[in-house]
Amino acid sequence: MSPTRIVLAATAAFVLGAGALLAQDAPRLRGPQPFPAEQPAPPVPRDVTNDVRVRRNYPDQPPLIPHAIEGYALDLNANKCMTCHARQFTEQSQAPMISVTHYQDRDGTTLGGLAPRRYACLACHVPQTEARPAVENRFRDMDALAEPERQPGGRGRH
C-alpha cells in the first residue's frame, strides 16, 4: 500500500469517526426516538397573548407581537396590523406606532404612507408561543457581556 493511500484511508477514518462522535452530541430535534419511528404529534403550544411588551435583545431587533393575531388579514387586499399601528389610528387603538423607518423607502426618502417594502409585517415581527425550545438558547445580550455585575438579579445570562 502506497503512503498516499495510507494517508487517504487515515483521513477517511478520522472524518467518519469524528462525524459519528459529533452526531452523538448534536441535539436530537425529533426527540429520543430514531428517525423512522412514528411518533405522536406534540400538542400545539399556546400563543403568548398577555399584551406585555417583550424586551429587545438588541436595539434594532423587530419588536415581538405580544397579542393574538389569529385570523388577521395580511394580504394584497388588506393589512389588519395597520388598522391599529398606523400613525393615524394609534390614538384610538393606543397601540405603538410603526417605526419611522417604515415610512421610508430604501433610499431613505420619507414617503406619505407605509413603504411597500415594509408591508409584510410578519416577515420581521412574530408572535411567540409557549413552546419549549428544542435547543437551549445561549444568547447573551451586549450589556450582559459588558457589565455582567449590573444585570438585574445578578444573572449574567438571559
Add this chain to the structure above:
Amino acid sequence: MSATQDTGPRAEPARPRGRVARLLGWIGRLPVVRTALRPARHLSLAFLTLGGFLGGVVFWGGFNTALEYTNTTEFCVGCHEMQANVFQELQGTIHHVNRSGVRAGCPACHVPHDWTDKIARKMQASKEVWGHIFGTISTRELFLEHRRTMAEREWARMEANDSLECRNCHTTEAMDLTKQNPRAASAHERFLFTGERTCIQCHRGIAHRLPDMRGVSGWQ
C-alpha cells in the same frame, strides 16, 4: 271592448266615479268573486271553518318548513358560488371551529332571527337567486370582482341595524370584560358601550377574506 273605451279621458265627465271605485265594481262583478261571496249551498259551516283551520295549519306549516329549509348552511352551500368561495373561507375561523364547539352557520350572521326582519331579508335574497341564475359570480374571477360590492352591502346592513346579527349571540349585557384581554376590554369600553361604534365597524373580515380595503374607513 266598449267598456275600455269608456275609461278614456273623454268619458271622464260622464262617469264621475273614481278609478278605485270603478275597479272595485269591476272586481265585484267577476263571476269567480260573485261565487265566492255567495253563501255556501252544499258545504256545511263546520266543514268550512274546520277545513279552513286545517288548511291554514297545513299551509302555514309548509310555508315555515320551506322557509327554515332555505335558512340552513346546507341550503346556502348548495350553490357552488357559496360552496367554493365564502364557505371555504369560513372554515377554520373562530365562528366555525372553536374551543367551546359552538358553530355559526351562514344564516346565523346573514339572516336576522326576528320574523319580520327575516322575511324582509328573504325578499332581498331573491336578488341573490337572480344572481345565481344569471351567473353574476359564477367564476372565481367574477366573485373576486364583486367581493367589495357584496362586502359593502353586508357592512351597510349591519351598520344600519346596529349589528343585529352579531347581537343575536353576543350581547353587551352578557359580556364580561374581566374575561377579555385588557386591550379588547378597553376597546369595548370606549367604543361599544358608549355606542360610538357597532360591532361590524371594527370586526370586519372575521368570517371571510376581505376585499381590497382601500378607501374603507379605518383601513389603509
